[in-house]
Amino acid sequence: MKFSLFALARQAIGGAPWPAQWRDPEPRASYDTVIVGAGGHGLATAYYLAKEHGIRDIAVLDKGWLGGGNTGRNTTIIRSNYLRDESAAIYEHSLKLWETLSSTLNYNTMYSPRGVLMLAHNEHDVRVFRRHVHANRAQGIDNEWLTPEQAKAFCPPLYIGADARYPVLGAALQRRGGVARHDAVAWGYARAASAMGVDIVQNCAVTGIARGPDGAVTGVETTRGAIATKRIGVVAAGHTSVLMAMAGVRMPLESFPLQALVSEPVKPIMPCVVMSNSVHAYISQSDKGELVIGAGTDAYTSYSQAGGLHIAAHTLEAICEMFPSFRRLRMLRNWGGIVDTTPDRSPIIGPTPVPGLFVNCGWGTGGFKATPGSGHVFAATIARGEPHPIAAPFGLDRFRTGRPIDEAAAAAVSH
Ligand SMILES: Cc1cc2nc3c(=O)[nH]c(=O)nc-3n(C[C@H](O)[C@H](O)[C@H](O)COP(=O)(O)OP(=O)(O)OC[C@H]3O[C@@H](n4cnc5c(N)ncnc54)[C@H](O)[C@@H]3O)c2cc1C
Known part of the structure; x- marks a missing residue:
């Protein structure tokens, strides 16, 4: 068998053989939940949905290859020293998850708190x-x-x-700030989610979002066919406005x-x-x-x-x-x-005016560091249908109610 030596070596160091854990599936006709975007945030969301909320009937769809977006292109600066309490809370939540992520995923993310x-x-x-x-x-x-x-x-x-x-x-x-290996983070979450039954479907661009008579989402159109679902999480950094427009939602991005x-x-x-x-x-x-x-x-x-x-x-x-x-x-x-x-340079995480549609975006130049924390709170938000307490201040409606979290004016930078 082609991978036998590699598989034996992995078993010797305590990991299951790679081929048993990794699948590159065809998309099925329906899923409980569809995540659009197989970057770190989307994959982490799927992982925590499966791990902590028991939702495993999930497809993570990406128009390219997993981790090929900003996750695989960034300079991996990790820190939590933001000014506003809301920002510090979510980035610190993430930093704490970074500290144990390699052992959590049984995959070396090479997190290095070098200052x-x-x-x-x-x-x-x-x-x-x-x-x-x-x-x-x-x-x-x-x-x-x-x-x-x-x-x-x-x-x-x-x-x-x-x-x-x-x-x-x-x-x-x-x-405690530092760096990590960007693609290892994507692969670590992908492998762990895949092992729990999540389908990660590459080369599958979402081209439409279908809604029923009550306005709720009913599925997605993709370049590999239609997929029915009752819950969609859009985590497609850089392209969020395009995807949300498919459901008739205009984004401040x-x-x-x-x-x-x-x-x-x-x-x-x-x-x-x-x-x-x-x-x-x-x-x-x-x-x-x-x-x-x-x-x-x-x-x-x-x-x-x-x-x-x-x-x-x-x-x-x-x-x-x-x-x-x-x-x-x-x-x-x-x-x-x-x-x-976003106008206040803080992310948007939460439900949207469209029932069943959730969004996680607007991390600007600084979302890599948030990957574990973002996925963790977004998974809870999708599973419960209401914002996780740490995500609550980052709702879309803050731009309507006038409660921005102005990290840009505070820091003049967001890496
Ligand atoms: C040069 C650079 C440097 C950076 N430096 C840092 C840094 O030092 N520290 C830091 O914290 N952050 C940094 N960032 C920001 C960070 O990379 C992002 O905030 C973070 O990686 C976003 O992760 P993500 O999973 O949301 O997005 P991505 O990794 O971009 O994933 C989104 C995915 O959505 C997919 N997609 C888009 N449209 C569709 C569609 N229609 N159908 C299906 N899939 C679709 C894309 O193919 C992509 O794979 C940097 C970014 C860049 C570009």
Whole structure:
């Protein structure tokens, strides 16, 4: 048998053989629940629906391959030091799940809490980040203020000289923050959900949402045929507006390209994650040795999975100013994803005006870190038909009732 050695090796380390756990099924004609989008959030939702709510008759549909959207394209920064109580609660819920995710899924997600350093380059940054430190401590979340010298000691390649183009006046450090392996997260959730009976159907684009006489959803049209269902969870970052329009729901979302790039691989040099919100540059080092660099969003809405070259050029210029020794590195590759953003830069999670239709979107540039927590609370919301308490503040109706969670104004960044 083709996989016998591999299967034996997996059994020897305590895992079941891969072929027994992984299926690539044809979609059936009906399911209890359909999740649209096999990114991390959609797969995590299916996993927690099956694991915690006993709902296993689920299809997760994706127009491409699983994890091929933003989940497989992001720079994997994980942190929970957000300002608003509602945001801190959901990101901290997620961070706690990250801490045990590899053992939960029996799959190495390579979560690495190596510390996230957020640089302050001007007086405004200093005040904003100090306010974050105080707020986070009041919320029971770790965050601390470092002097420039302490920041340099934590991250030796950082240049803090007085002549720096982007002077470092201090930094906020969340030590429990870090990175994970993006595709491992998608595969870990996919394998565990599949093992519980969830069908993950790739190359299956949803092209319509069917509704009955009472307005409730009755199924989806797809490129692989119609599928009947009574519950649909839309988790299709970047394309949410398009899908929700199929059910007649208009969303307060805009879609933008966001891009990232990696350098050639080098030996370990970057011990932590550094974020420079003012100049829009984010950097860490992958286990393969590549420096992973995140850039800003394009200024114009688009569904192109490639950002403007001038955005990447600015980011590289900023990285070279802050880390002069990195000037000698060559760029290996760059790519883009499409993120959807809300007016308050906070996500939307919950039921919609259409019975049976639920939505999870608007994570903008910062939803990877939320993957476990988002899936966990969205699954509870779908299973119970009402928002999980942590998800409740993020309902769609906050834009009607005037209760935004303005994380954008608070942080000026959302990675
Ligand atoms: C360059 C970049 C850097 C980022 N950096 C960070 C970071 O450092 N930290 C962080 O926390 N977040 C970051 N993000 C954001 C993060 O990647 C996203 O918020 C998160 O991955 C969203 O996950 P998801 O599962 O909702 O979406 P996705 O992984 O995009 O999954 C959505 C899926 O829906 C599918 N789909 C769309 N339309 C249809 C349809 N009609 N029918 C069927 N399927 C459909 C897509 O094919 C896709 O696979 C970054 C994003 C990008 C692009």
